Amino acid sequence: MANTPEDLAYTKDHEWIRAKGDLATVGITDYAQKQLGDVVYVELPKPGDRFEATEPFGSVESVKAVSEIYMPVTGSVVEVNESLNDSPEQINEDPYADGWLIVVKMENPAQADGLLTSAEYEDYIKAEAGE
Amino acid sequence: MLKRTALFETQAALGGRMVDFAGWEMPVQFSGPTQEHMAVREAAGLFDVSHMGEIEVQGPRALDFLQFVTTNDVARLQDNQVQYSMLTNPDGGIVDDLLVYRINHEYYLLVVNAANTDKDFTWIQQQSGPFNAEVHDTSAGYVLLALQGPVAERILQDLTDHMLDRIPYYWSQRVSIDGCECRVSRTGYTGEDGFEIFSSPGNARHLWNRLLVTGQPLGLVPCGLAARNTLRLEASLRLWGNDMDETTTPVEAGLGWAVKLGKGDFIGREVIERQKREGVARKLAGFVVEDRAPARDGYPIAADGQQIGSVNSGSPAPYLKKNIGMAYVPVQYAQPGTPIEIVVRGRSVAARIVEMPFYKRGRRFD
Numbered sequence: 217m218a219n220t221p222e223d224l225a226y227t228k229d230h231e232w233i234r235a236k237g238d239l240a241t242v243g244i245t246d247y248a249q250k251q252l253g254d255v256v257y258v259e260l261p262k263p264g265d266r267f268e269a270t271e272p273f274g275s276v277e278s279v280k281a282v283s284e285i286y287m288p289v290t291g292s293v294v295e296v297n298e299s300l301n302d303s304p305e306q307i308n309e310d311p312y313a314d315g316w317l318i319v320v321k322m323e324n325p326a327q328a329d330g331l332l333t334s335a336e337y338e339d340y341i342k343a344e345a346g347e
Numbered sequence: 348m349l350k351r352t353a354l355f356e357t358q359a360a361l362g363g364r365m366v367d368f369a370g371w372e373m374p375v376q377f378s379g380p381t382q383e384h385m386a387v388r389e390a391a392g393l394f395d396v397s398h399m400g401e402i403e404v405q406g407p408r409a410l411d412f413l414q415f416v417t418t419n420d421v422a423r424l425q426d427n428q429v430q431y432s433m434l435t436n437p438d439g440g441i442v443d444d445l446l447v448y449r450i451n452h453e454y455y456l457l458v459v460n461a462a463n464t465d466k467d468f469t470w471i472q473q474q475s476g477p478f479n480a481e482v483h484d485t486s487a488g489y490v491l492l493a494l495q496g497p498v499a500e501r502i503l504q505d506l507t508d509h510m511l512d513r514i515p516y517y518w519s520q521r522v523s524i525d526g527c528e529c530r531v532s533r534t535g536y537t538g539e540d541g542f543e544i545f546s547s548p549g550n551a552r553h554l555w556n557r558l559l560v561t562g563q564p565l566g567l568v569p570c571g572l573a574a575r576n577t578l579r580l581e582a583s584l585r586l587w588g589n590d591m592d593e594t595t596t597p598v599e600a601g602l603g604w605a606v607k608l609g610k611g612d613f614i615g616r617e618v619i620e621r622q623k624r625e626g627v628a629r630k631l632a633g634f635v636v637e638d639r640a641p642a643r644d645g646y647p648i649a650a651d652g653q654q655i656g657s658v659n660s661g662s663p664a665p666y667l668k669k670n671i672g673m674a675y676v677p678v679q680y681a682q683p684g685t686p687i688e689i690v691v692r693g694r695s696v697a698a699r700i701v702e703m704p705f706y707k708r709g710r711r712f713d
Binding site: 253254256257259275277278279280282301 | 375376379380381384576577639641662665692
């Protein structure tokens with residue numbers, strides 16, 4: 217079963233965020249990395265790039281497919297996990313820590329409260345897997 | 348309504364993730380494409396390829412007929428021998444690629460791509476009149492398993508008294524496997540040693556399960572379509588629909604070796620003969636991306652500031668650990684060493700034309 221830490225918020229596109237003040241760290245969930253399989257390449261934006269919530273901001277590639285990743289909240293990128301260039305497998309090995317993707321400065325931190333809780337996200341992926 | 352092979356439930360129960368492929372509901376992966384790919388290179392993998400089509404051609408003039416509809420020289424085949432060949436149209440375009448099995452001099456079995464079975468059957472039947480050949484689509488009568496990898500022979504040998512080392516590459520034999528009557532050929536689509544095993548659908552589960560249980564201690568794993576695709580690409584084996592179709596010819600696709608002009612007339616001969624003599628304007632070439640970004644099917648290819656083609660098949664290659672691909676490019680760009688650019692989501696990344704095949708297995712047996 218997929219791991220879904222309780223202190224994070226989730227999207228239906230399988231991203232997670234960890235909010236602290238107006239900064240949020242963003243990654244993809246354990247469920248998402250399992251569905252993707254071995255990640256071989258990650259394409260991320262540059263610091264300063266601004267995205268609306270739900271806008272695609274990069275992509276994660278496994279051997280068989282390219283998957284877009286979507287912004288959970290509106291904001292500007294302040295930091296990018298450069299170590300994924302050399303070690304994209306960190307997304308598989310540790311999706312909630314070493315495998316983080318970007319840090320965003322949120323324009324409206326209240327947006328983070330509107331995302332799924334870990335319990336809601338678990339129900340969502342159970343329903344999706346059961347289809 | 349998607350079609351299912353006799354092994355659908357068996358594979359779903361093993362965790363096979365099912366997808367639509369050419370009208371069939373088939374497993375794209377079990378443990379994962381990379382693991383499955385590596386298992387085939389280093390040990391063995393088992394694939395259900397029962398979705399492929401089987402067309403039987405029979406009659407006193409079956410040989411003459413096949414000489415006319417296929418590109419290779421069928422007269423070179425002896426009983427039980429197998430040949431890679433193509434069906435071509437009058438423009439020299441590739442209707443399909445296929446394997447021709449000579450059962451005897453009046454009886455041949457053609458194994459064709461799943462996506463093309465109906466089209467091929469209609470095409471072959473339309474040409475058969477003057478030759479009085481009997482053509483039957485017998486696809487429903489076969490389960491087809493591919494057991495591929497360096498330990499494939501050891502696994503299969505455990506289940507039969509037939510001396511498998513006496514079946515050379517591209518030959519087949521009738522073999523009893525754990526009590527099931529089969530035709531076994533030393534063929535495959537992975538670039539490894541291995542076998543393709545034909546039997547009746549009633550034997551499917553027994554054969555599949557016995558092979559998996561026997562092979563497991565040697566590293567055998569069930570494999571899906573994703574690994575089948577990366578394995579064939581690494582070995583530079585063309586896929587109909589990606590790397591060739593009715594608008595590309597055998598010469599352009601680099602398959603001129605499977606066209607024999609000395610055998611007499613065949614459909615498409617005029618165009619292919621001229622291309623072999625005068626050359627072609629574009630050729631299927633292999634490339635390696637000099638960047639971490641994989642090239643994917645359809646990505647544009649540029650050189651000297653203009654688009655010169657697009658990727659026909661592109662993927663990360665799990666064994667070679669490179670991003671590789673094949674594409675039709677103008678011949679002046681097809682030489683190994685030529686720099687090209689792949690446009691990945693708007694960004695140009697460097698790539699280089701290389702000699703194919705990308706991967707060739709070492710000689711393990713002599």
